[in-house]
Amino acid sequence: MNKAIILKSRPKGTPQLSDFKSIEEKMPQVMQGEVLLKTLFVSVDPYLRGRMSDAESYVPPFELNKPVSSGIVAEVVESKNDNFKKGDFVSNLLEWKEYQVSTGEGLQKLDPSLQPLSVYLGIVGMTGMTAYMGLTKIGKPKAGETIVVSGAAGAVGSVVGQIGKILGCRVIGIAGSDDKVEMLKSKFGFDEAINYNTTKDMNKAIAEAAPNGVDIYFDNVGGSISDAVHRNINQFARVIICGAISLYNATELPMGPRVEGLLIKKSALMQGFIVSDFSDKFAEGAQQLGQWLQEGKLTYEETVVEGFDSIPEAFIGLFTGKNTGKMIVKV
Amino acid sequence: MNKAIILKSRPKGTPQLSDFKSIEEKMPQVMQGEVLLKTLFVSVDPYLRGRMSDAESYVPPFELNKPVSSGIVAEVVESKNDNFKKGDFVSNLLEWKEYQVSTGEGLQKLDPSLQPLSVYLGIVGMTGMTAYMGLTKIGKPKAGETIVVSGAAGAVGSVVGQIGKILGCRVIGIAGSDDKVEMLKSKFGFDEAINYNTTKDMNKAIAEAAPNGVDIYFDNVGGSISDAVHRNINQFARVIICGAISLYNATELPMGPRVEGLLIKKSALMQGFIVSDFSDKFAEGAQQLGQWLQEGKLTYEETVVEGFDSIPEAFIGLFTGKNTGKMIVKV
Numbered sequence: 001m002n003k004a005i006i007l008k009s010r011p012k013g014t015p016q017l018s019d020f021k022s023i024e025e026k027m028p029q030v031m032q033g034e035v036l037l038k039t040l041f042v043s044v045d046p047y048l049r050g051r052m053s054d055a056e057s058y059v060p061p062f063e064l065n066k067p068v069s070s071g072i073v074a075e076v077v078e079s080k081n082d083n084f085k086k087g088d089f090v091s092n093l094l095e096w097k098e099y100q101v102s103t104g105e106g107l108q109k110l111d112p113s114l115q116p117l118s119v120y121l122g123i124v125g126m127t128g129m130t131a132y133m134g135l136t137k138i139g140k141p142k143a144g145e146t147i148v149v150s151g152a153a154g155a156v157g158s159v160v161g162q163i164g165k166i167l168g169c170r171v172i173g174i175a176g177s178d179d180k181v182e183m184l185k186s187k188f189g190f191d192e193a194i195n196y197n198t199t200k201d202m203n204k205a206i207a208e209a210a211p212n213g214v215d216i217y218f219d220n221v222g223g224s225i226s227d228a229v230h231r232n233i234n235q236f237a238r239v240i241i242c243g244a245i246s247l248y249n250a251t252e253l254p255m256g257p258r259v260e261g262l263l264i265k266k267s268a269l270m271q272g273f274i275v276s277d278f279s280d281k282f283a284e285g286a287q288q289l290g291q292w293l294q295e296g297k298l299t300y301e302e303t304v305v306e307g308f309d310s311i312p313e314a315f316i317g318l319f320t321g322k323n324t325g326k327m328i329v330k331v
Numbered sequence: 332m333n334k335a336i337i338l339k340s341r342p343k344g345t346p347q348l349s350d351f352k353s354i355e356e357k358m359p360q361v362m363q364g365e366v367l368l369k370t371l372f373v374s375v376d377p378y379l380r381g382r383m384s385d386a387e388s389y390v391p392p393f394e395l396n397k398p399v400s401s402g403i404v405a406e407v408v409e410s411k412n413d414n415f416k417k418g419d420f421v422s423n424l425l426e427w428k429e430y431q432v433s434t435g436e437g438l439q440k441l442d443p444s445l446q447p448l449s450v451y452l453g454i455v456g457m458t459g460m461t462a463y464m465g466l467t468k469i470g471k472p473k474a475g476e477t478i479v480v481s482g483a484a485g486a487v488g489s490v491v492g493q494i495g496k497i498l499g500c501r502v503i504g505i506a507g508s509d510d511k512v513e514m515l516k517s518k519f520g521f522d523e524a525i526n527y528n529t530t531k532d533m534n535k536a537i538a539e540a541a542p543n544g545v546d547i548y549f550d551n552v553g554g555s556i557s558d559a560v561h562r563n564i565n566q567f568a569r570v571i572i573c574g575a576i577s578l579y580n581a582t583e584l585p586m587g588p589r590v591e592g593l594l595i596k597k598s599a600l601m602q603g604f605i606v607s608d609f610s611d612k613f614a615e616g617a618q619q620l621g622q623w624l625q626e627g628k629l630t631y632e633e634t635v636v637e638g639f640d641s642i643p644e645a646f647i648g649l650f651t652g653k654n655t656g657k658m659i660v661k662v
Contacts, residue, residue: 050596222591236608244591256589260553260575263603265381270601272594277567 002027004067005096005311011052014249014319019052020068020312028101035107036078037090037100039308042329043071043121044315045155047274049248067095068311071121073110074100084109091120096311098331115293122326123159123300126275128289131159131218133278134240136167138271139216143168146210148229149190151220153180153301155326156242158188160218162298165189169216172209174202174225176321183324187299202228216240222247227257233266241272249319301325333358335398336427336642342383345580345650350383351399351643359432366438367409368421368431370639373660374402374452375646376486377551378605380579398426399642402452404441405431415440422451427642429662446624453657454490454631457606459620462490462549464609465571467498469602470547474499477541479560480521482551484511484632486657487573489519491549493629496520500547503540505533505556507652514655518630533559547571553578558588564597572603580650632656 001024008021030036048070054061062068072094076084081104084090090107094100110120122128134156141147147164151157152173161184164171173184173193184193192209199205206214206228213234219226222244233239247254263270278285292298303323305314308331318327332355339352361367379401385392393399403425407415412435415421421438425431441451453459465487472478478495482488483504492515495502504515504524515524523540530536537545537559544565550557553575564570578585594601609616623629634654636645639662649658 219591222589226591241591241594244589244595247589247592254589254592255586258553258575258578258585258587259590259601260550260557260572260603261578261585263572263601264575264605265603267604267608268602270590270594271599272591272596273598274595277598 001025003098003308005308006065006067007052007062008065010054010064011049011249013251015049015052015312015316017312017316022309027099030078030080030101032080034101034103035076035081035084037074037094037102038077039072039074039094039096039098039100039331040089041073041118041121042096042308042311042331043125043127044311044318044327044329045070046243046245046248046318048315049319067097069093069095071126073117073120089117091125098308118302118304118326118328118330119300121328122155122302123298124286124289124293127155127326128159128298129278129282129285130242130275131156131163132285132289133275133281134242134273135160135163135216135218137278137281138240138269138273139218139238141167141169141216144170145215146170146172146212146234147216147218148172148174148206148210148214148232149218149220150174150225150229151243151245152184152190152193153321153324154220155323157218157220158184158301158325159298161188161190163292164216165191166292166297170210170212172206172214174221174229180321180324183301187301196225203231206232213237218242219244221245223254223256230257230259230262233262233268235266235268237266237268239268239270241270245319303327305329307331332356334429334639336639337396337398338383338393339396341385341395342380342580344582346380346383346643346647348643348647353640358430361409361411361432363411365432365434366407366412366415368405368425368433369408370403370405370425370429370431370662371420372404372449372452373427373642373662374456374458375642375649375658375660376401377574377576377579377649379646380650398428400424400426402457404448404451420448422456429639449633449635449657449659449661450631452659453486453633454629455617455620455624458486458657459490459629460609460613460616461573461606462487462494463616463620464606464612465573465604466491466494466547466549468609468612469571469600469604470549470569472498472500472547475501476546477501477503477543477565478547478549479503479505479537479541479545479563480549480551481505481556481560482574482576483515483521483524484652484655485551486654488549488551489515489632489656490629492519492521494623495547497623497628501541501543503537503545505552505560511652511655514632518632527556534562537563544568549573550575552576554585554587561588561590561593564593564599566597566599568597568599570599570601572601576650633659635659635661637661
């Protein structure tokens, strides 16, 4: 029998284990032109929370009682498609199933000799691409500028900070534990890092860490942490809105200080994006990220949870900061 | 004796007449190299409210007990400067005085045969330039797109709408009276206009006026009107923050719905600006605005208040929508 994890109910507020259900189904049959894929690594990402609601969004919501899907690395275990052979490793947006068939469309072949397979879900995958596109295409950093990154110890944030350093900027990270703060400085080369859980006056802490003000704010979290960063932005600042994890589970419309006055006063820009807005620049991004990784200029961190049945728990853990770097489930 | 209007106290909330004082002083002496200017027309603008506070901003605050300054058209009544002769008309940022001396620096000579002198404070001055720069350089409108303008019957808003029409867009204005709404459609060519004072459900009214959604929002007001527009923006929308007149007199930090989630969902941009951000493009703007005006593609409206002593009253009237189009004081 094959296993799948379906969305049983649309989460209200923070997702609960009871919103998901593990089901068994018959093993799929492989038709001519198809391949059978065995799931090896599953990426769990904050943005999936949006697709679990039925509110209008840039991507359609997940259907109830159907498997959830996310970025997955799989092995071809049977092939009736000339483009793939048994033993190939591939990745794509796939369903939370132990086994599934694919026509091959959209499957990207992976080379396990270049880097561990899970990394294709992270720094050289959509995670790294998201960091690269947001920072370079919207933020347009200039050497000597100051970048603040929230959710800095997360999958995207830790790459943003490293790219900022490569480009000659001062980089300040905001994260939620002393361990993460320490790692941002020692492993990822951030100039300063702030633990928002133990800092009383975030406004002042950011002002001290950024004595020349904040030119670029790469925002993964939204909410009150962002309010404190906004108070420290410079003229012509760029605020890149990549995520708002602090708001995803809100059950009412989140309120906060209006930003219009600030944006005028500072002639500042705020721009939201998703990585696919820049799909015409993916080739450039992949080339640049791969080069930096091979030159040893980029490093990464993974939090690996074991077992197919742990996928919902790993996903839910994102909202309480259980992960450092990319959260991966190894099946 | 000469008259001047000074800032007596920093306004708390909405400016009051008692925040200003008319004083008399000796007529200034004209030294070699200087000219004596007689004030003819005074521009009063919402942005002056910001300079009356002592909060940090992009321009230094007005000093207490010193004259306020704004855009002024004046006549040269005495000249000891070879570049100017008696009878010349000039404009610049000048003080609220009946007479003042100038070294000539920054004075722009005006041709009264091209258009009425007051227009140099409006559509072919900083007002028109503000509309042009914000809409074309940040909004980047494409023919067929839908533009919503708040404060549409104001000096900047009425020009934004007309430029939008020239560029082939559908233009919807928001204003505060039936007369203004009528004028937006009949005089300025807006496709639709909404009276926010008599419309219960702004969200619905905007949705109906913009059946294809809102691609560009040129925001002069901020606050709850803007919240309703935001709910109707399209993917890749551009929100141009030019003014926030509904917030300028706030005595506490104004709160509202957080925009991060929306900006991500729509891959949308919000950008604040002041006209001087685009000073390198003023020549282009002046040429284009002048051409459209001469071709009869642009028209304008002025609210003219008479008398030097009426300047504070005219300024305060901006915040209750007393003006249609550009608010001017004729001395």
